[in-house]
Amino acid sequence: MSIHHLPAPRAITVYPNSEELTIKIVENEDERLKAMLVRAIVYMHEQQCPFSEEFDLNDHTSTQIVGLDQDGEPVLTARIRYFNKLAKIERLAIRSEYRGRGYAHRLLHFILSICRQKGFSCFYLHAQARLQFFYEGYGFRPVGGDFAFSDHDYIEMVLEESEKQPQPSEQIGHWPMFLNRPENNLDQAGPLEYGISCDRLQHGLSEGVRA
Template identity: 35%
Template sequence: MTTIIRAADWNDDRVLIRQIREAVFIREQKVDPAIEWDDQEESAQHFLAMNGAEPLGTGRITASGKIGRMAVVKSARGSGLGFRLLEFICDYARGRGFDSVYLHAQTHAEGFYRKAGFVPAGEEFIEADIPHIRMVRRFD
């Protein structure tokens, strides 16, 4: 079965989105559930990577152009799916007139985001008890 990436709706797809984020952020990375879910959920545009009925990845973009909550389940990592998902979100943003997007990358993933055209913009900081760096990607 082929993995598809699509725009998702928080109200319709929340169970699938939560399933991925709970596995990756809450269980694996020990992020406090109280800070995982925020006031951006309903207004952000979410995305899902699905293999049939199985959710494999998710991410979102807010109205300010911030990409976040990028997560791929452990079994799908290393397959290129995260890169495809990120490109899908960037294409979505470009198609809606954004001239750039930004994100808070976990520092261990900085290389991944650099390969996707993001560059660091600022100093390292702590978010959810995890080191992060702000990164920006400008569209030509």
């Protein structure tokens, strides 16, 4: 399967017949603040987690996800960090008034899609013990022992997919503009590619992007 034809995890709309929700990668300071606000509401206020445990330097280096309703109100969030052959999913949070609508499933689908597009097929997270069954429904399995922080019980969980994803690095030497594409749009030509001649662009799209 060609990386060029992978489905892009761009902003998606869910539950169009009720409340509209857009899930997307944080692109600006306003969206970043909204993502942080959801975490403050869910973890600091609802679960009484101290600020020092909730926010850290990884917030400046991770991929931040935010979910917004049709009025731009922050609904949910998560973040992703990347290691060698492993994507770590963190800080999933949904405000209480928006739960029970399937948004957690949409959020996890969105996150996994981003990671797969980057070539990851192994995913790791810390699940609250009460939510273990949710992640098991996606193929995650418990590893190691239980642990606790902020007065909540957690368990390590891993999802290892047998089908390996195409690697973006495979495009090196074949299509130089591929790795310049925006974070969540590896299946579409990016801004720099539009500056290339039509003949060169067509060659890159048809031959440069390897299957």
